[in-house]
Structures are given as structure tokens and as C-alpha cells.
Amino acid sequence: MPHFYTRFISVETIVQELHGLDLSEEERIHLAALIDSSIHHAILDEVLSNLQDEDKKLFLKLLAEDEKHEKILDFLNAKVDHIEDKIKKVAGDLTAKMHQDIRKAKEKR
Amino acid sequence: MLFQSKKPHFQHLKKKWTAQHRSLQNKLWDAHGQSLNWLAKNMPSRHLAAGALGGLLLLSAPAGFALAQPIATSSENITAGFDKNILLAEQLKKMVPSEMRNLSPQEESDISKTLSENFDLIVKPEIDGLKLNRTYGLIGGEQHLYRYPGDNLYKHADTTSDWAMYGDAGIAPGLGAWGYFTPSEAQFSEKDKMREKYYIAVQTFLAPGFAENVAKYRDFFKFRKMLLLNPQTGQAVVGVIGDSGPAEWTGKHLGGSPEVMQDLGLAGGPRKGAVLYFFIDDPKDIVPLGPIKVKGGN
Numbered sequence: 001m002p003h004f005y006t007r008f009i010s011v012e013t014i015v016q017e018l019h020g021l022d023l024s025e026e027e028r029i030h031l032a033a034l035i036d037s038s039i040h041h042a043i044l045d046e047v048l049s050n051l052q053d054e055d056k057k058l059f060l061k062l063l064a065e066d067e068k069h070e071k072i073l074d075f076l077n078a079k080v081d082h083i084e085d086k087i088k089k090v091a092g093d094l095t096a097k098m099h100q101d102i103r104k105a106k107e108k109r
Numbered sequence: 110m111l112f113q114s115k116k117p118h119f120q121h122l123k124k125k126w127t128a129q130h131r132s133l134q135n136k137l138w139d140a141h142g143q144s145l146n147w148l149a150k151n152m153p154s155r156h157l158a159a160g161a162l163g164g165l166l167l168l169s170a171p172a173g174f175a176l177a178q179p180i181a182t183s184s185e186n187i188t189a190g191f192d193k194n195i196l197l198a199e200q201l202k203k204m205v206p207s208e209m210r211n212l213s214p215q216e217e218s219d220i221s222k223t224l225s226e227n228f229d230l231i232v233k234p235e236i237d238g239l240k241l242n243r244t245y246g247l248i249g250g251e252q253h254l255y256r257y258p259g260d261n262l263y264k265h266a267d268t269t270s271d272w273a274m275y276g277d278a279g280i281a282p283g284l285g286a287w288g289y290f291t292p293s294e295a296q297f298s299e300k301d302k303m304r305e306k307y308y309i310a311v312q313t314f315l316a317p318g319f320a321e322n323v324a325k326y327r328d329f330f331k332f333r334k335m336l337l338l339n340p341q342t343g344q345a346v347v348g349v350i351g352d353s354g355p356a357e358w359t360g361k362h363l364g365g366s367p368e369v370m371q372d373l374g375l376a377g378g379p380r381k382g383a384v385l386y387f388f389i390d391d392p393k394d395i396v397p398l399g400p401i402k403v404k405g406g407n
Contacts, residue, residue, distance in 0.1 A: 002267050002268075003268075006267045006268070011266055011267075011268060011269050011272070012263045012264050012266070013263075014269060015263045015266050015269060015272040015276070016263045018269070018272070019262075019263065019272070019276065021118055021119075022116065022118070023116075023119060024112075024114070025273075025277065026112040026114075027112075027114055027116070027119045028272075028273040028276075029270070029273045029274065030112075030123065031119070031122055031123065031126065031269075031273070032268070032269035032270040032272065032273035032274075033270060033273075034123075034126040034127060034129075034130050035126065035269040036268045036269050036270050037130060038126065038129055038130045038133050041130070041133040041134055041136075041137050042133055044137060044141075045133070045136055045137040045140060045141070048137075048140065048141045048144065049140065049141075053144070056141065056144040057144060057147055057148070060144060060145065060147075060148040061148065061151075061152065064148060064152050065152075097129075098126070101121075101122055101125050101126065102122065104121065105117075105118040105119075105121040105122045106118060108117040108118045108121050109116075109117065109118050
């Protein structure tokens with residue numbers, strides 16, 4: 001399912017690294033779920049940390065109601081300066097750590 | 110986790126990323142648990158389950174955070190999760206032949222009427238006198254298609270889970286019948302992305318009259334919107350014609366992208382099965398691509 005941040009984060013390099021590992025379908029799905037959920041948690045934490053209490057509620061309500069996420073980015077851009085850059089940084093930092101983890105995992109094969 | 114694996118590289122990543130995930134969960138809930146609980150108390154459960162929160166967040170609330178569960182207060186809540194597509198499959202069992210053969214004009218007319226009513230769409234076996242060679246056939250799984258010059262398999266994944274589910278299908282070495290979906294990555298739009306995601310390949314070359322009017326038929330079929338339905342389960346998806354094929358000798362009548370096969374419930378095992386496929390008359394391009402539910406269903 002696409003998220004409000006899908007457009008400006010990329011999992012291409014992580015996927016490329018994982019593709020080179022010997023993983024069964026179940027293993028792939030398990031690791032992918034951990035990655036996606038971790039990115040999601042980190043981004044939500046970043047967004048919520050930049051909002052006032054009442055705006056947190058409005059954001060979460062939009063997130064639950066607006067399945068196409070058409071209004072969420074407009075809302076966030078109006079409330080937080082450079083929110084897209086903040087989200088990109090959080091996701092980038094997390095995936096950089098994951099790249100290191102994959103490189104170490106490859107040494108264990 | 111319902112499977113066992115002793116591969117050291119998998120174990121390493123699983124251990125590392127499970128711990129990291131738990132830490133991120135705790136951080137989020139420690140800082141914003143009050144707001145998240147407010148949401149759970151104030152939103153209907155169907156919103157929480159269907160949206161981004163359900164899959165990735167609320168269902169994985171860490172121990173110690175008891176989420177307040179909303180109670181059913183309307184008939185909508187009581188019938189939540191009821192899938193009307195299954196009822197449609199039952200209805201179609203009386204209309205779709207048990208053997209794999211083409212439908213008669215009467216059968217096509219009856220079935221397209223039933224599909225139109227159930228999905229609230231204009232579903233037709235032909236538009237402006239143009240039709241495919243059949244409307245009921247055997248679909249097989251296809252690979253991803255290159256969408257623009259420089260595209261690769263990894264770029265097709267919006268999320269890592271997309272790759273885990275659909276990456277195995279690979280990417281076709283050649284282009285689709287109409288070439289790239291867009292001339293360059295810079296021009297690549299959400300619409301192009303959805304077209305590749307939900308593309309089907311049909312035997313355009315076997316359409317009655319094709320040989321006499323190649324250009325006219327080619328233009329008519331290009332990205333033409335179609336409704337596909339698995340009559341066994343009622344699972345349905347709106348796709349576009351994005352390629353021509355498969356060859357007659359394969360015994361299959363059409364092909365579906367990895368996502369189309371998943372949404373039709375045919376992604377496992379032999380990756381093929383019987384489907385109904387009809388044009389959707391949508392001149393204003395309103396009908397969205399992707400899985401579709403019978404109107405009033407969940």
C-alpha cells in the first residue's frame with residue numbers, strides 16, 4: 001500500500017542488496033515487513049514530533065480516513081517547514097543502517 | 110513467524126531488525142501514545158484496519174499499550190468485512206460454462222450486464238464494434254515490463270514488501286507491444302506506474318478484423334481499460350491492455366502482471382486460471398486501476 005511519503009523515499013537500493021541474498025519467499029516477506037514497518041514507525045515519529053497536540057490528532061485522523069493520502073502532504077506542508085526533507089533524512093538514515101546490516105549479513109553466508 | 114530458517118544471514122538480519130523495530134515502536138509509543146490512543150477511541154475500526162495505520166502500526170502496538178477498541182454502533186460496523194464478491198461468484202456459477210470455451214453472444218450479454226450492475230460500471234464485450242477474440246479464457250502470470258528507458262526491477266517496488274511479493278516474477282527482456290509506458294523517467298507519472306502495475310496482455314492479433322485494420326485496432330487496444338474477474342472466487346481487478354500475447358501455442362488466452370495475478374487470487378501454484386475479461390466503457394477515465402469490490406461490499 002502506498003503511503004503519504006512513498007513518493008519521496010526510495011527503497012530501490014535496499015531491495016537491490018536484498019535481491020542478492022539467498023532468501024526464501026517467506027524469509028523475504030518477513031524481512032520486508034520489518035523494514036517497511038520500521039520506516040513507517042520512524043517517519044510517523046518524526047512527523048508527530050514536529051506537530052502540536054491538536055495537529056497530531058488532525059494528522060492521525062487524516063491518515064486513517066484519507067486512504068489516497070491526497071490531503072496529508074498539504075496539511076503537513078502547511079504545519080511543518082521542510083517536512084519532506086525531514087522525512088527523507090529519517091528514512092535515509094534508517095536505510096543506511098540497514099545497508100550496513102545487509103553487508104554484515106553477507107559476510108555470514 | 111510460522112516458518113523455520115537456519116540460514117545465518119537471515120538470522121542475523123531478523124535478530125537485528127526485530128530489535129530495531131521494537132526500539133522504534135517503543136520510541137513512537139512513548140512519545141505519542143496519548144495521540145494514538147485518542148485515535149483508536151475516536152475512529153471507526155474499519156478506518157483503522159483499512160488505512161496505513163492498521164497494517165503497519167496499530168496491529169503492532171507494543172506490549173503495555175492496551176489500545177482502546179471502538180465498539181460496533183451501526184449496521185455498517187456489524188456487516189464490516191462481509192465480501193459481496195463471493196456472492197457474485199455464486200451468481201456467476203450459473204452463467205459461466207464449466208468447460209473452458211468462448212462465451213456465446215447471449216452469455217456475454219448476460220454476464221456483462223451482471224458485472225455492470227454489481228460493480229456500478231459500464232462493462233461491455235465490445236465497444237464501437239471492436240472486440241477481442243474472447244471474453245472468457247485462461248490467464249497466466251507475466252513478468253513486469255520496462256516503463257521507461259533506464260527502468261529496472263528494483264524501481265518497481267514502492268515498498269520492500271512490494272519487492273518481496275512481486276520481485277520474483279522478474280522483468281521481461283523486451284518491451285510491451287506499445288513500447289515504454291512513457292518516454293523518460295522524468296516524464297514518468299503515477300498514471301504510468303499504475304498502468305504497468307495493472308497491465309494485462311491480450312491476444313489483440315486474434316481480434317476479429319485486426320489484420321484488416323491494424324492501426325485502428327492497435328490504437329483502440331492501447332491501455333484500454335478492462336475488468337477481470339475470477340469466477341471461482343469473485344476476486345476482480347481493473348487493468349489496462351499493456352501488451353499483446355500470449356502466443357496461441359501456449360494454451361493461454363491472456364496474461365496478467367504479478368499484481369493482477371495477486372488480486373485475482375491466482376498468484377500461487379501454477380499461476381494461471383480461468384477469468385472473465387470485459388471492456389470498461391470509461392471515456393472520462395474515472396475508474397481507478399486496481400482491485401475492485403462489488404458495490405456496497407467491503
